[in-house]
């Protein structure tokens with residue numbers, strides 16, 4: 337099904353910590369639907385659970401959305417016709433809805449104490465009742481009883497009068513028709529004793545007021561549907577269309593959690609994943625273009641996004657697929673762009689491998705050396721750090737190749753140093769030609785000679801392409817490194 341109308345969708349994070357992959361996948365689907373239909377992507381902060389608020393959490397949400405390029409149209413610092421977009425600043429709207437619901441007897445004041453409710457829960461557990469939760473004690477209070485309780489109670493909450501018979505039905509975009517037995521849902525709280533609304537009331541009032549057309553959210557919210565639909569009915573409002581998104585699972589099919597690795601999207605940023613790869617990957621967690629295409633550029637995902645192609649089954653988070661996809665995006669990037677990205681990444685995260693950080697020009701130059709070898713940006717520093725180090729550590733064992741001895745290695749170093757010092761221009765091609773002919777002349781295996789040069793100049797047995805690396809290091813530095821290696825060998829042989 338293609339939705340052609342301009343959808344108004346909202347991402348509604350609670351500022352309770354770092355944005356989780358599941359939250360951000362919802363934000364991506366919201367954004368895709370908004371952009372696909374030329375609609376609006378709205379970000380609303382749901383901060384009515386005051387005890388769970390974490391300082392700085394809104395900034396983390398903002399940062400995550402910005403990093404992934406999910407630009408929003410209203411809320412989170414942007415004005416719009418239906419603001420404010422922070423629930424704690426919208427109490428008047430909820431109070432007005434409460435008044436209306438009380439007037440029509442769809443809501444009532446409840447004076448039950450915590451102790452009574454705890455006892456009730458205990459009894460219900462023992463009796464194994466099907467309708468759990470509040471028993472409706474205050475639902476039928478007479479005026480006189482209410483007045484007395486009002487005078488004697490410190491506080492009260494407002495509850496919704498849930499129908500006790502019948503069914504509530506929705507046509508979910510992902511799951512199709514879902515029916516709920518009203519008798520199984522208790523009279524839930526709308527307004528808490530602290531004067532703040534619950535999620536149920538605030539979400540319905542805001543979705544209505546902000547003219548939200550489609551509510552996309554995680555499947556853990558399915559059980560809220562009968563509550564929300566009944567609030568809409570009681571207020572005489574039309575509900576939005578719902579799409580409940582499949583839970584993100586770990587490869588062992590359990591719910592993805594910290595024990596499986598990073599779950600915060602900003603951790604993936606720090607681990608060196610690219611926003612485009614992450615967006616592509618996360619959009620395939622539950623949605624597919626045709627069931628097989630994996631690499632889909634952002635514009636194409638927007639163009640083809642269709643919420644009715646979202647799966648019901650849980651979506652498995654496969655880190656190997658993400659690594660592969662990220663490597664693909666890196667390999668297909670212009671070298672200069674990769675260099676710029678590496679420069680910014682290194683500047684921000686200061687990899688410990690570097691003695692000094694590469695400049696932007698140097699980052700661009702080394703980008704070509706590592707482009708084919710990276711899964712993440714984080715893989716790059718260990719490969720190229722030797723270029724930005726003043727001293728290189730290696731031991732005798734590394735420097736002396738198989739079947740060679742100290743004298744033989746020294747003579748290779750001398751011959752290479754001599755041959756390389758005459759090269760003009762000092763380019764990867766001419767370096768390669770010269771080193772190969774040295775190997776020929778000395779009757780050495782090319783691999784042995786190159787291995788010696790590699791360890792002398794990088795301190796590593798594995799390094800990016802050698803000839804390009806030598807070109808980047810430059811004639812003087814290479815000659816210095818070869819002579820350092822020789823001194824090291826001489827000092828070893830003298831000991």
Ligand code: GLU
Nearest residue numbers: 348349350382539552553
């Ligand atoms: N504040 C809820 C959350 O953090 C939003 C649920 C919804 O989208 O309705 O998941």
